[in-house]
Amino acid sequence: xxxxxxxxxxxxxxxxxxxxLAVLFRDRLAAFLLVLxxxxxxxxxxxxxxxxxxxxxxxxxxxxxWPAPWGIxxxxxxxxxxxxxxxxxxxxxxxxxxxxxxVREIRPDxxxxxxxxxxxxxxxxxxxxxTGDAFNLFVFLEISSLSSYVLIALxxxxxxxxxxxxYLIMGTIGATFIVIGVGLLYVKTGTLNLADMGVRxxxxxxxxxVLAALAFLTVGIxxxxxxxxxxQWLPNAYAYAPSAVSAFLAATATKVSVYALLRFxxxxxxxxxxxxxxxxxxxxxxLALAGMFVASTVAIFQNNLKRLFAYSSxxxxxYIALGISFDSVTGLTATIVHLVNHAVTKGSLFLLLGAVxxxxxxxxxxxxxxxxxxxxxxxxxxVLCGLSLIGVPGTxxxxxxxxxxxxxxxxxxxWLVFLIVLSSLLAVVYVWRFVEAAYFxxxxxxxxxxxxxxxxxxxxxxxxxxxxxWFGVDTSVTVGSAAxxxxxxxxxxx
Amino acid sequence: MIGxxxxxxxxxxLPIVGAGAIALCGRxxxxxxxxxxxxxxxxxxxxxxxLPMVLAGERPALMLFExxxxxxxxxxxxxxxxxxxxxxxxxxxxxxxxSIGYMRGNNEEKQTRFYVCFALAIAAAIGIAFAGNxxxxxxxxELLTLVTYPLVTHHGTDKAKAGGRTYLGILIGTSVVxxxxxxxxxxxxxxxxDFTPGGIxxxxxxxxxxxGLLFLYMFGIGKAALMPFHRWLPAAMVAPTxxxxxxxxxxxxxxxxxxxxxxxxxxxxxxxxVAQGGADWxxxxxxxxxxxxxxxxxxxxxxxxxxxYSTIGQLSYVILAAxxxxxxxxxxxxxxxxxxxxxxxxxxxxxxAIYTAAHKTNVSELDGIGxxxxxxxxxxxxxxxxxIGLPPAxxxxxxxxxxxxxxxAGEWAVVAVLLAxxxxxxxxxxxxxxxxxxxxxxxxxxxxxxxEAPLLMVVALTTTAAATLALFFFPGVPLAxxxxxxxx
Numbered sequence: 002x003x004x005x006x007x008x009x010x011x012x013x014x015x016x017x018x019x020x021x022l023a024v025l026f027r028d029r030l031a032a033f034l035l036v037l038x039x040x041x042x043x044x045x046x047x048x049x050x051x052x053x054x055x056x057x058x059x060x061x062x063x064x065x066x067w068p069a070p071w072g073i074x075x076x077x078x079x080x081x082x083x084x085x086x087x088x089x090x091x092x093x094x095x096x097x098x099x100x101x102x103x104v105r106e107i108r109p110d111x112x113x114x115x116x117x118x119x120x121x122x123x124x125x126x127x128x129x130x131x132t133g134d135a136f137n138l139f140v141f142l143e144i145s146s147l148s149s150y151v152l153i154a155l156x157x158x159x160x161x162x163x164x165x166x167x168y169l170i171m172g173t174i175g176a177t178f179i180v181i182g183v184g185l186l187y188v189k190t191g192t193l194n195l196a197d198m199g200v201r202x203x204x205x206x207x208x209x210x211v212l213a214a215l216a217f218l219t220v221g222i223x224x225x226x227x228x229x230x231x232x233q234w235l236p237n238a239y240a241y242a243p244s245a246v247s248a249f250l251a252a253t254a255t256k257v258s259v260y261a262l263l264r265f266x267x268x269x270x271x272x273x274x275x276x277x278x279x280x281x282x283x284x285x286x287x288l289a290l291a292g293m294f295v296a297s298t299v300a301i302f303q304n305n306l307k308r309l310f311a312y313s314s315x316x317x318x319x320y321i322a323l324g325i326s327f328d329s330v331t332g333l334t335a336t337i338v339h340l341v342n343h344a345v346t347k348g349s350l351f352l353l354l355g356a357v358x359x360x361x362x363x364x365x366x367x368x369x370x371x372x373x374x375x376x377x378x379x380x381x382x383x384v385l386c387g388l389s390l391i392g393v394p395g396t397x398x399x400x401x402x403x404x405x406x407x408x409x410x411x412x413x414x415x416w417l418v419f420l421i422v423l424s425s426l427l428a429v430v431y432v433w434r435f436v437e438a439a440y441f442x443x444x445x446x447x448x449x450x451x452x453x454x455x456x457x458x459x460x461x462x463x464x465x466x467x468x469x470x471w472f473g474v475d476t477s478v479t480v481g482s483a484a485x486x487x488x489x490x491x492x493x494x495x
Numbered sequence: 496m497i498g499x500x501x502x503x504x505x506x507x508x509l510p511i512v513g514a515g516a517i518a519l520c521g522r523x524x525x526x527x528x529x530x531x532x533x534x535x536x537x538x539x540x541x542x543x544x545x546l547p548m549v550l551a552g553e554r555p556a557l558m559l560f561e562x563x564x565x566x567x568x569x570x571x572x573x574x575x576x577x578x579x580x581x582x583x584x585x586x587x588x589x590x591x592x593x594s595i596g597y598m599r600g601n602n603e604e605k606q607t608r609f610y611v612c613f614a615l616a617i618a619a620a621i622g623i624a625f626a627g628n629x630x631x632x633x634x635x636x637e638l639l640t641l642v643t644y645p646l647v648t649h650h651g652t653d654k655a656k657a658g659g660r661t662y663l664g665i666l667i668g669t670s671v672v673x674x675x676x677x678x679x680x681x682x683x684x685x686x687x688x689d690f691t692p693g694g695i696x697x698x699x700x701x702x703x704x705x706x707g708l709l710f711l712y713m714f715g716i717g718k719a720a721l722m723p724f725h726r727w728l729p730a731a732m733v734a735p736t737x738x739x740x741x742x743x744x745x746x747x748x749x750x751x752x753x754x755x756x757x758x759x760x761x762x763x764x765x766x767x768x769v770a771q772g773g774a775d776w777x778x779x780x781x782x783x784x785x786x787x788x789x790x791x792x793x794x795x796x797x798x799x800x801x802x803x804y805s806t807i808g809q810l811s812y813v814i815l816a817a818x819x820x821x822x823x824x825x826x827x828x829x830x831x832x833x834x835x836x837x838x839x840x841x842x843x844x845x846x847x848a849i850y851t852a853a854h855k856t857n858v859s860e861l862d863g864i865g866x867x868x869x870x871x872x873x874x875x876x877x878x879x880x881x882x883i884g885l886p887p888a889x890x891x892x893x894x895x896x897x898x899x900x901x902x903x904a905g906e907w908a909v910v911a912v913l914l915a916x917x918x919x920x921x922x923x924x925x926x927x928x929x930x931x932x933x934x935x936x937x938x939x940x941x942x943x944x945x946x947e948a949p950l951l952m953v954v955a956l957t958t959t960a961a962a963t964l965a966l967f968f969f970p971g972v973p974l975a976x977x978x979x980x981x982x983x
Contacts, residue, residue: 388641391667392671393637393641394633394634394637394638395634395637395638400562400563402675403563403679406675406676406679407679407682407683410676410679410680410683411683415676418676418679419672419676422671422672422675422676423672425671426667426668426671426672429663429664429667429668429671433660433663437656440648440651441648441651441655441656473562474560474562475560475562476562476563476564480563480564
């Protein structure tokens with residue numbers, strides 16, 4: 002067997018191995034280099050896989066050569082290859098940032114542990130995305146969750162402990178629900194392979210346990226992806242975690258959960274009669290709209306920028322869920338495109354906020370007033386990301402909004418079109434609260450000496466800002482992959 | 496001979512490159528101003544050679560790239576866009592001279608940012624002028640709003656901040672809530688958003704849907720200041736006067752009415768609109784806007800506020816002309832874009848000159864000022880003539896065509912609106928000229944002697960006043976372009 006054939010398993014194994022090695026060395030530089038090498042290798046592998054999938058279609062890899070459905074299958078298709086690339090790409094950009102960032106925020110003697118946890122979190126997220134096995138998915142979900150509880154708790158602010166604890170409780174409930182759902186499905190179908198499950202469920206028309214499984218999975222995964230009203234853990238977790246962790250989790254964790262939801266909904270339940278019996282679309286629609294409006298409105302009244310943009314994340318997840326509720330190719334394209342676009346936008350936003358935090362010592366609106374004068378470049382970057390959240394043409398956010406509106410029009414639902422555009426006006430309000438504070442007020446006297454962040458923080462942040470703009474101008478990668486994935490999920494041949 | 500594609504690309508990129516050069520020269524004011532002037536001159540020299548091609552019936556085009564599948568960023572120079580680009584780039588040169596005098600004369604802060612944003616705004620205006628489809632137009636339309644925001648809020652005061660909120664709120668709000676859905680719907684229905692002679696929606700929509708779409712477009716293009724979405728324009732008057740002059744009398748507002756005419760002529764198609772119920776409601780709203788804005792202008796004492804409301808009224812002339820859907824009135828719409836531009840920029844230049852030389856902002860303080868500032872107030876009088884629509888000023892030509900179109904169509908209500916507006920315009924412009932020249936200066940003014948504004952400003956406003964007269968005597972180019980537009 003050639004090297005290229007083992008890429009799917011290497012995708013997970015490489016970052017996984019870097020974690021214990023980092024602990025063994027007990028040295029922060031060595032740990033950093035190891036995890037960095039692991040994450041960059043993972044990014045390279047994901048690009049190779051993406052190219053391979055685009056060339057020749059779905060890749061199926063049998064772990065230990067045990068064929069599916071008995072063994073664990075790793076499955077890379079149009080959707081998972083895109084998400085893999087997103088997760089490992091963000092990881093590869095955020096890691097160099099960590100080195101400059103955590104010096105200020107985390108005790109130096111625990112740095113090597115931080116890197117190990119980061120590697121584990123990355124491994125877990127990649128694992129969820131690549132696996133074709135329901136129980137394996139649960140295991141990876143726990144790996145990523147447990148490591149992210151630790152990462153959040155490392156925040157300098159003592160409230161990080163409470164935030165982490167809150168997330169631990171909610172995350173554990175979510176994980177429990179997911180495992181119950183998976184267990185019920187296993188009882189009914191006798192298989193854990195997702196694709197196989199989908200085939201076997203097709204024959205069942207009305208079975209209460211399957212309905213219960215669907216319900217458990219929906220609630221469990223929705224907790225992890227912070228779908229309104231199950232988002233309570235998210236704002237605190239993002240606000241008090243170390244800057245690099247906020248950025249990484251905001252860009253990847255909820256997105257991978259969305260991926261898991263898409264997997265279960267469309268690859269497992271999609272073809273079954275049971276799925277059609279439930280008003281899943283209406284449910285998603287209502288929750289999505291509620292999230293878009295309630296969370297955006299709450300965001301307007303936040304004074305801590307990290308919390309403000311965390312609530313904005315909840316609202317943006319609403320857009321993602323809205324795309325799912327359309328149950329159409331355009332709608333799913335919107336969901337998947339926005340999954341990527343929002344990830345790079347919010348990732349760069351939190352990286353830039355980390356830079357502001359480093360220079361000005363905090364990110365409350367009162368503290369960052371006049372930041373446009375002392376840190377013009379960083380502030381401009383935040384404004385660019387804000388424009389992407391609003392959906393101004395030329396930024397990634399516009400592309401997502403375009404497809405959402407198009408999907409609503411296809412359904413002939415003009416009222417939804419107007420709700421979508423109205424909710425983006427709420428984004429104008431919360432972004433402009435920052436703009437006015439940054440440009441129209443003088444900096445605090447004690448912060449006049451603040452300077453632009455170091456290059457170690459600025460370069461990774463601007464790479465993601467660049468991606469935010471790039472995905473708004475050249476959409477061939479994002480829209481192309483998303484449309485292919487949407488067609489695949491709905492079983493449509495374009 | 497440079498190819499037309501190169502010229503289009505150069506016209507779009509020159510102001511952007513210029514903005515970069517201005518930013519780099521920020522510490523050397525003389526070099527920075529030279530960068531502005533050289534960029535402006537080069538821009539005109541790139542736009543002008545396109546004119547003979549367009550007049551010869553060519554439609555130079557350039558496709559940059561596809562942003563979304565089937566939705567390219569593409570440019571096509573057609574007669575109306577040619578006219579708008581010529582007006583914007585030509586007046587930018589004059590305005591730059593004026594800006595230098597104004598910004599230095601008033602010791603304004605952050606001049607580098609001012610000139611950078613100004614150049615970017617021109618780039619956006621050129622992008623709008625040359626846009627080959629609604630999608631491209633929308634992209635540059637939003638860009639124009641964003642880059643003019645720092646200009647509107649230039650002073651950074653609470654008043655500027657409040658003005659900026661209104662400005663951004665209305666312009667972004669209308670474009671996102673109405674224009675964007677209209678754009679997506681057009682694409683969904685027609686499968687294209689290209690500007691095509693005769694329109695792209697013929698026979699594709701029911702009468703009701705077509706009327707609804709027209710509604711979305713007309714109120715979505717908030718820059719056209721159709722009531723009730725006009726409040727942003729008076730709010731934008733907190734900006735330094737050169738901004739009000741070029742952007743809020745020419746580039747931004749003309750981008751609005753230009754888009755209105757483009758959409759009516761090239762997206763809907765006049766014939767389609769006539770066949771499917773027309774745009775009577777639009778005529779009515781435009782007529783209402785003309786009268787209402789003039790009445791507000793009549794009562795406004797602040798000179799710039801009066802001019803702003805006059806602009807709102809004059810913009811609706813263009814919308815009204817387009818909504819009549821007759822060839823003559825459509826030609827009037829095109830002509831008025833140019834005629835109002837040169838006239839109104841003159842008036843704003845004069846207002847800025849008065850502020851710089853005499854520090855006066857209200858009409859009631861202008862007694863006898865014409866004796867001290869004869870050039871300024873002379874130019875003001877010419878601009879006022881053009882607004883009222885009297886010979887020998889440019890405004891007469893477009894009003895003539897508009898009246899002919901309205902009479903030809905038997906729209907007597909429109910004729911009445913136009914006559915009433917003429918009287919109202921005379922009502923709020925003639926007193927200013929009368930005060931300036933025929934009333935004695937107040938006793939207080941005798942103690943604060945002042946002359947004309949700085950030379951650069953006087954040169955600029957005299958030039959545009961001369962252009963206002965020239966367009967009356969030689970309306971050949973705009974007329975030819977208007978006829979080209981109707982010829983398809």
